Amino acid sequence: MENELQSISGTVEAVIYQNEDNGYAVIRLVEEDGEEVTAVGTMPQICLGEELMLTGHWTTHASYGEQFLTEYFERRMPATVKGIADYLSSGIIKGIGPKLAKKIADRFGEETFAVMANEPERLSNISGITARKAEQIGEQFRQQTSMRRLMEFLMENQLPPQLAAQLYKRFKDSAIDHVLDNPYLLCSEEFAVDFQQADDLALSQGMPWDAEERVQAGILYTLQFNLNNGHTFIPKEKLLATAAQLLQDEDGYLPEQSLLEHNFAELQDNGRLICEYICRRDAVYLNPMHEAEVFVADYLTELSDTEYQYDFNLQELLATLEENSAVVYAPRQRQAIEWAARYGLVILTGGPGTGKTTTVRGMLDFYDAVGLDVVLAAPTGRAAKRLSELCDREAKTIHRLLESGYRNGEGKAVFARNQMNPLECDVVILDEVSMIDIVLMQALLEAMPPETRLILVGDADQLPPVGPGNFLRDCISSERIHTVELDEIFRQAQESAIVRNAHAINRGEMPVSGGRDGDFFIMRKHSAEDVMQTVVDLCRKRLPDYYGFSPEQIQVLTPSRRQAAGTQQLNRMLQDALNPPDACKPEKRYGDTIFRLGDRVMQVRNNYDIVWEKEHDPEEEGTGMFNGDVGKIVGISLRDENLCVQFDDKLAHYTFDMLGELELAYAMTVHKSQGSEFDAVIVALPAGIGRRLLTRNILYTAITRAKKLLVLVGDSDVAETMVHTNTRNRRYSALRARLIRQMPEDAQTRMEEE
């Protein structure tokens, strides 16, 4: 009978296949009567020699014949000397091969595992095992046992087995106790488990559906989850209504409002969240976000009010500097330079080609002339590199500048530069400020010594930052900070159809091709297939052959990851075309992605711990690779299970279990391309992309990434929808309100009425 649940037991003779991500395994089991069977199913970390009792069904597989399909299983550690020797020789413990395994099993017999766990020092009586090695074996064995128990626990509770390593790292042997004690800890940012999954575990352990732990966890989860969309706070009404949905009981009854209010008040009392009446509503914050917003608003206000006097004639000096520079500044540029000399804080904003960089150079001339020390910084490596080239002096990423070194227990960045150890400079000039979120801004301001001036440069029409807040737009629209908006496109920049079209798009006009010899082309294609074929053809042949661009100079951008001609499909096709499989190129599959020697890849989350060395000076080392860094795979070792990526002049090593941090980057989303520029950009816009991604600022951001050539491949209706959709996803942020609040009262009333 195929469907009847049955049990079989036996010893693992061979592990034919094992997927470390999801625990799926194919094993050969020898039953007690010597019969060999093949068993499949979710059986994490199975080792040779283990004794298992499997419960499941017999099935017949079309190619492999009869198999036992395991529903659940119990394991018993091997009890015979041979079983123990087999188990230990399976490679489960580093440094124990078959010979040593046999010696250990012969010596300690059935007691072997107890000795390894509790008295590992006794192992050193065996020749070939030093006291230190014995200690290491004991440590590894205890870790293996805990990890295995943890994996089984996670699987029994339908939780992702990949969590085992993270939980073990954090709680060691007591991980299961911690999880059972408070299953909702799994929903924290660190473990990122769905509320539903943690909730199922909690309810199955008998947690009442209206328990305080549960209701409070639901409210905090809703807040945290929504903050991930770029808000700094969530209005209380909206928060509680959404949390109520999450917390409904199995019959669909929503919790009473009084229960929610009571627990909300508890969370406030315990300092887990903050509720403040601002922007005419009860705004609910997580503590760090509230602190960041208040701190930034206070700091900027004070900085903006700082005014400097000079004992020489400032106008004369500026005029001399202008004469020496061989640039005749436009009136607004001149005003920006003068304000940079006078005030503690100035914002310089404008679209492409409006002279921002030229103005920054003018500011630098002034600061140099009066002997002020300036540091230049930008949010991404590419933006910093560009700034450094244009200003002819060093520019750092903000993370480098603040010396981000490692993460603390909560997975947050920790900066060595802070209030206790501030930067050593008189002026900080920050470029690409549209990308900076409120939390990073707080970190930067905290590291600025008192009296340090700040110049913020950016284009407010670019996409908002990935992280929380709307820093640049809020600052500008508050009218509380000295802001110069440059809007004149200089003649040289006018010649570029990329610049002209970017400005046209911003005014709500359609872009037009810039002629045969121009730098802007539109190729009309409708379906995702046609668009992708054209993109591949452009990358492989047309742009290299006709324009002389090397594949490294070309970047494909697209709004989406998964939808029509999204990065996932495009990357697969581009990889096949530009870096096809080859016997000399090792490759490693991770999930759905194949990483091959020579591939272009991108780091997709901040990793503060990863160690890199300089390509030409391996002695020079550092840590940290950041979301959006793009590099090339220059080495893959299948034996050592690692992969080396070159990011500019840095070489970073990834073990195979870290490959979730990398993605192919022949094509990247427009969001990920923020702050980077490329010689040639191809923007793929087929029909079929969801409306949420068809906005003007996505198209504008995409186009302004191109330095020399832009090719738009797609459907004209799609481009038209984008040009005419000037909506921005609304973000709850009260920075503007906080800045206005600190204005004289009449001005504030006027602003609030607007």
Ligand SMILES: Nc1ncnc2c1ncn2[C@@H]1O[C@H](COP(=O)(O)OP(=O)(O)OP(=O)(O)O)[C@@H](O)[C@H]1O
């Ligand atoms: N006052 C000026 N007089 C004449 N040309 C100028 C002036 N200011 C800037 N330009 C020229 O205009 C072009 C664009 O200037 P710049 O690179 O400073 O602008 P930007 O705003 O930084 O542009 P992008 O953001 O596109 O890099 C450059 O060729 C620059 O030399």
